[in-house]
Amino acid sequence: xxxxxxxxxxxxxxxxxxxxxxxxxxxxxxxxxxxxxxxxxxxxxxxxxxxxxxxxxxxxxxxxxxxxxxxxxxxxxxxxxxxxxxxxxxxxxxxxxxxxxxxxxxxxxxxxxxxxxxxxxxxxxxxxxxxxxxxxxxxxxxxxxxxxxxxxxxxxxxxxxxxxxxxxxxxxxxxxxxxxx
Numbered sequence: 001x002x003x004x005x006x007x008x009x010x011x012x013x014x015x016x017x018x019x020x021x022x023x024x025x026x027x028x029x030x031x032x033x034x035x036x037x038x039x040x041x042x043x044x045x046x047x048x049x050x051x052x053x054x055x056x057x058x059x060x061x062x063x064x065x066x067x068x069x070x071x072x073x074x075x076x077x078x079x080x081x082x083x084x085x086x087x088x089x090x091x092x093x094x095x096x097x098x099x100x101x102x103x104x105x106x107x108x109x110x111x112x113x114x115x116x117x118x119x120x121x122x123x124x125x126x127x128x129x130x131x132x133x134x135x136x137x138x139x140x141x142x143x144x145x146x147x148x149x150x151x152x153x154x155x156x157x158x159x160x161x162x163x164x165x166x167x168x169x170x171x172x173x174x175x176x177x178x179x180x181x
Contacts, residue, residue, distance in 0.1 A: 002026075005059055005066040005074075007040060008033065017041045020051050020070060022059050035059075040073065046117055049073050057082055078107055 002025035007018040009030055018040040023033035037059070038051025056079045060066070066074055074080050085099035 003034065003059070003062075003064040005037070005056065005064050005070050007067070007069060015043060017043070020056075020073070022064055025065075045121060046114065049077060051077070053077065053079060053082075057086075061086065078103065078110060081106060 003022060004025045005020065005022050006029070008021045008023075009016055009018055011017040019036050020038040020040055021033035022035045022037060023031075027033065035055065037055045038049070040050075041048040051073075056074060060074070060079060060083045071080070082103050085094070085103055088094045089096050089099050
């Protein structure tokens with residue numbers, strides 16, 4: 001029986017999530033499977049891959065063939081590298097301690113890289129949010145200033161005209177009163 005590690009689709013339309021399953025190669029995509037070993041959500045950034053690494057490693061060592069997408073996910077998370085190291089141990093090329101040491105070093109480096117990407121995305125999101133807020137504040141301030149200028153111009157057009165006429169008439173009246181005395 002040919003065994004495959006593949007994805008089984010679930011979720012609603014245009015919002016798919018997938019189960020990572022071990023199934024007979026002849027079984028339908030979303031049909032019967034032997035074991036569910038994890039989930040995959042491509043909707044998040046970076047994509048969320050939750051799986052049982054030990055079970056995936058077990059099935060890879062027993063001869064299960066992953067599909068192209070699952071192979072990329074397992075490679076990304078280190079199962080294929082762990083299998084490669086274990087085959088080296090089985091052949092006697094390296095010891096189990098060396099293999100474990102190499103895998104843990106690789107895993108630490110990969111986790112740091114993934115965390116760096118995640119924090120970079122969070123920082124970019126925060127920066128974009130701050131820039132949008134600053135732009136919105138600038139537009140709001142410009143509108144408020146334009147309204148103040150419009151109100152001042154309207155006030156200046158209505159109020160100073162009578163005040164200017166009174167100012168010009170008052171010295172003339174004083175001049176006539178001074179001439180009369």
